[in-house]
Amino acid sequence: MNEAKxxxxxxxxxxxxxxxxxxxxxxxxxxTRENAHDMIRPVAxxxxxxxxxDHHCNNTTDRRILTMFLNICSDLSKLCHKLETVHPGxxxxxxxxxxxxxxxxxxxxLSAIRAKYPHDVVNHLSCDEAKxxxxxxxxxxxxxxDCMKEWVAHTEKLSQRMLYNVSGGSATSEKRAPxxxxxxxxxxxxxxxxHFETQISTSNKDNVQVQGDEHVRKKNxxxxxxxxxxxxxPWKPPGRHA
Numbered sequence: 001m002n003e004a005k006x007x008x009x010x011x012x013x014x015x016x017x018x019x020x021x022x023x024x025x026x027x028x029x030x031x032t033r034e035n036a037h038d039m040i041r042p043v044a045x046x047x048x049x050x051x052x053x054d055h056h057c058n059n060t061t062d063r064r065i066l067t068m069f070l071n072i073c074s075d076l077s078k079l080c081h082k083l084e085t086v087h088p089g090x091x092x093x094x095x096x097x098x099x100x101x102x103x104x105x106x107x108x109x110l111s112a113i114r115a116k117y118p119h120d121v122v123n124h125l126s127c128d129e130a131k132x133x134x135x136x137x138x139x140x141x142x143x144x145x146d147c148m149k150e151w152v153a154h155t156e157k158l159s160q161r162m163l164y165n166v167s168g169g170s171a172t173s174e175k176r177a178p179x180x181x182x183x184x185x186x187x188x189x190x191x192x193x194x195h196f197e198t199q200i201s202t203s204n205k206d207n208v209q210v211q212g213d214e215h216v217r218k219k220n221x222x223x224x225x226x227x228x229x230x231x232x233x234p235w236k237p238p239g240r241h242a
Contacts, residue, residue: 007075008148015072022124028063029134045108049137080144114136
C-alpha cells in the first residue's frame, strides 16, 4: 500500500508540472489539429492525442508536452492495474478502479467529462475551447487522480476495520477465557458446598432426633417413677387396723 501511495504522489508531482504548462498543451493540440485538418471534432480520446503526436507534430515543444500528457496517462493506467493486486477491496473500491480503467482506455470518449471544483482546468479555457474542443481532455488526469485518492481512502478504512475486528475478537476471547474458568471453578465448587450443607443439615436433624428420643425416654422414666411412688399397699377391709 505504501508503495502505491508513493507512486500516486510521484504522478501528482508530474501533473503539477504539466498543469503549469496547460497553455502550451492546448497550443500543441491546436497545431497538430491544424496539421491533421481536423478542426471540427473535439479532442475526445487519448488515442487521438497519440495519433496527433505520431503523425502531425512538427516541433520539439509540441512533442515534449504531448509526450508528457501521454506518459502521465500511461503511469496512471499502470498504477490502476497495480492497485488491483494490492488489496482485494469490495464493490466500492473495485468500482472506482473500473471507472479509472475506462477513463484511461485509449478509445474512451472523453468529450462529456468535466473536472469540477476545486479543479480549475476548464476555467482556463475559452468558452468555445471548453465546450467544443478541449474540456474533456484537460479534465481526464485530475478526475482519475481524484478517483485513485478515493480508492486509497476507502481501502485504508477497510484495512482499519479488518484490523479492529481481528484485535477486538482476540481481546474478547482473552476476556472470556478467565470468565469461563471462573464459571467452571464456581460450578465445580457449588455441588461440594451443597453436599456439605446437606451433610450438616442431616447431622443437625439426627441430633434433633436423638435429643427428642432422649427427652421422650426421660419423660417415660419420670412418669414411671411418679406412678411407682404413689402406688398403694394391698387392700384392707374397713375397720380397725393393727
